[in-house]
Amino acid sequence: MTKQSSQPLRFNYEFSRVYKRGKPLSGRYIVVHFFRRPKGICHNTTPIPPDINRVGFTGNRRIKGAVRRNRAKRLLRESYRLLKDGLPGGYDFIVMMRYADPLPSFIDTYEDMRRLFGQLVRSGSKTND
Numbered sequence: 587m588t589k590q591s592s593q594p595l596r597f598n599y600e601f602s603r604v605y606k607r608g609k610p611l612s613g614r615y616i617v618v619h620f621f622r623r624p625k626g627i628c629h630n631t632t633p634i635p636p637d638i639n640r641v642g643f644t645g646n647r648r649i650k651g652a653v654r655r656n657r658a659k660r661l662l663r664e665s666y667r668l669l670k671d672g673l674p675g676g677y678d679f680i681v682m683m684r685y686a687d688p689l690p691s692f693i694d695t696y697e698d699m700r701r702l703f704g705q706l707v708r709s710g711s712k713t714n715d
Contacts (some may be wrong), residue, residue, distance in 0.1 A: 591635075592670055595642035595678060600629075604642075604678045611705055613698040615690045616662070619680040620706060637675035641666060648685040658683040661692055665699040673703060674710055 608621030
């Protein structure tokens with residue numbers, strides 16, 4: 587497979603678009619919201635390349651303490667980094683850690699994300715044009 591390029595979601599309107607127009611996939615520890623970008627979508631009049639994915643990571647506000655919330659986001663980022671090469675291009679993702687006390691291990695996070703992205707790839711191959 588080719589190396590998949592990713593860019594971060596940075597602006598509130600980008601997150602809002604994914605939440606409003608996208609679809610969620612829920613796992614035991616993770617929720618992934620995904621939105622298939624239409625061709626020609628722009629950011630500040632700059633077209634976004636159709637073959638890249640954009641991703642944002644959030645920690646649930648119920649995860650108290652900045653240290654724990656940031657650890658949760660680091661787990662999500664590393665899991666995504668290992669899985670991004672197998673994903674189709676042209677999506678915006680928001681990956682959110684569910685509340686869990688204690689935080690799940692890296693292996694649990696990785697396996698949950700792998701299963702959710704596997705569902706996305708299988709469903710995308712059926713509905714893609």
